[in-house]
Amino acid sequence: MLEARLSEAAILKRLIDAIKELVTDANFECNEEGLNLQAMDNSHVALVTVNMQASGFKKYRCDRPMPLGVNMNSLTKVLKCAKDDDVCILKAADDADVLSLTYEARNTDRIAEYEMKLMDIDSDTLGIPDTEYDARVTMPSGEFARIVRDLSQLGESVRIEVSKEGVRFISDGEAANGNILLKQTDAPQRSGSSSKKKAKAESDDEExxxxxxxxxxxxxxxxxxxxxxxxxxxxxxxxxxxxxxxxxxxxxxxxxxxxxxxxxxxxxxxxxxxxxxxxxxxxxxxxxxxxxxxxxxxxxxxxxxxxxxGPVGVSIEMNQHVTLTFSLKYLLNFSKSTTLSKKVVLMMSNDVPLLVSYDFGNGFIRYYLAPKIGDD
Structure with a gap:
């Protein structure tokens, strides 16, 4: 039997909204450690993994490992019936074909109960190898979403270059080109903020x-x-x-x-x-x-x-120069996870899929995207 109690339904709503256009059907693998989801898009170009640890739930119980096959559009419709601050309770019996969702309002005695039919989905869990990436870029998730959105107006692909100068996003379109450079700003912001705090403390003492x-x-x-x-x-x-x-x-x-x-x-x-x-x-x-x-x-x-x-600064860790080209259509879907975290981590190596990671509370959502090769 599965019983998982979330303090806020908003977390689950944002998770499903972020992946519903990338994945149509998927299995939530439930075990003692929490909920896990792994699925590929129809073109087998992108892979998404979701992890919600048991410690992130107000109450969590899973007697034995069990899959929950759900249709993302159906789950989205049921989750829309919940307010963001409602307590969300997921229940499923062993070998059940129905998932029960209960929403408890905080300020009123309102309790809403919904049931959604589960699906039998045949999916193989892929083993993701541990990869040592040549470049790691940490940046504000809102800035990443803005760059991807702006460059998608110009072309279909973006070339990401990580060098000593910073991280550069380049898009070459038929009518216009775009070039955005982000330099490392994490360390200067911290030192500047500390000096500002000292100055403010001195001025407060004088006042x-x-x-x-x-x-x-x-x-x-x-x-x-x-x-x-x-x-x-x-x-x-x-x-x-x-x-x-x-x-x-x-x-x-x-x-x-x-x-x-x-x-x-x-x-x-x-x-x-x-x-x-x-x-x-x-x-x-x-x-x-x-x-x-x-x-x-x-x-x-x-x-x-x-x-x-406040906003997260740009931090770059690089072993060697990396240049890769990716489809902006998929990066736009990835950027929908901005509502889950204020920062995003990009992990890159030449000829290796891009890793886009968002951490939220006691869990994470990660996307893997294969790079474009040649003129494709």
């Missing part, structure tokens, strides 16, 4: 120091203001005492004395209100400074995440 200085100045100003207010209050009290002593000897009106007292009390109350307003305004000024510090930390976190999840 924090300025903020603390401004807070200290505001506190000093507040203390000076409180001292001035105290002095004013003491002067006002002394003036009250003097006037009261003078009023005993003078026979003035009591109404004038009451008016003087009210004016002084109003002034004292006004000064106290001003003091309260100054204190509240100083607190308001301090709040943005305090709230500003976490904002700076958030910026740092975002920048670090952007560096980690």
């Amino acid at each position: 924090e120091a300025q903020a603390t200085d401004e807070e200290e100045q505001e506190e000093e100003e507040d203390e000076d203001g409180e001292k001035k207010v105290k002095v004013k209050k003491e002067k006002a009290k002394k003036e009250k005492v003097k006037k009261e002593d003078g009023d005993v000897e003078m026979n003035g009106d009591e109404d004038e004395e009451d008016a003087d007292y009210q004016q002084k009390e109003d002034e004292d109350e006004g000064e106290e209100e001003q003091d309260e307003e100054e204190e509240s305004s100083s607190k308001k000024r301090k709040k943005p400074a305090k709230n500003g510090k976490p904002a700076k930390k958030a910026k740092k976190v975002k920048e670090e995440n952007e560096d980690d999840d």
Whole structure:
């Protein structure tokens, strides 16, 4: 019995979308280690292998090795019924002719169950020999997809050259030619990013120091203001005492004395209100400074995440100069795996099939493409 539980259906949907136009029918070989698929296209020019390790599933159980023969178009239709974030459960009994797919929604109690008929497919598993390639190119998968898409507008084939200068993609069409060169940028990007991080850290430290200085100045100003207010209050009290002593000897009106007292009390109350307003305004000024510090930390976190999840640089490892020509039609199909990984690895040797590899989570998808020979 097979029971495999994927945390997100999007992984399986992207895998099938990437190979459905290259392969029509194929066997998923299930065993204790996971799911494996190997199939060739109808013209026997390209080979695709898919590996999904058991550790990549939320729950995985396979009692004995068993093949699951599926039609890619039918499986694509069933997978379209699932949302990307749905939990996908694959079930198949021993010697069963039906594959059960269950989709569990995360935010609701919705559970959808589908059954797809399995096929008996006679396919021989090819032994892929371990090959030591003369050139290895690691580059952003989006850049590879763009190059292949652009050059396919000009011609039917592309010549890939790996040299000390970099990796060059050349397409010669009837009406126009294209030539794209990518130089190695992996090492400089890392050093540049580290220096940028240092500079950003220093600037952040300076801004924090300025903020603390401004807070200290505001506190000093507040203390000076409180001292001035105290002095004013003491002067006002002394003036009250003097006037009261003078009023005993003078026979003035009591109404004038009451008016003087009210004016002084109003002034004292006004000064106290001003003091309260100054204190509240100083607190308001301090709040943005305090709230500003976490904002700076958030910026740092975002920048670090952007560096980690940012575009992959071009890395080239070469033992000797390699030049091979391939069909752009197949490379276009390979580039559909861009949704699975941000980087792609091209492995090349003269007179040896090209290896295009995408790694995703606990699995990979690899394509092998035979080179064109002569004018073919």
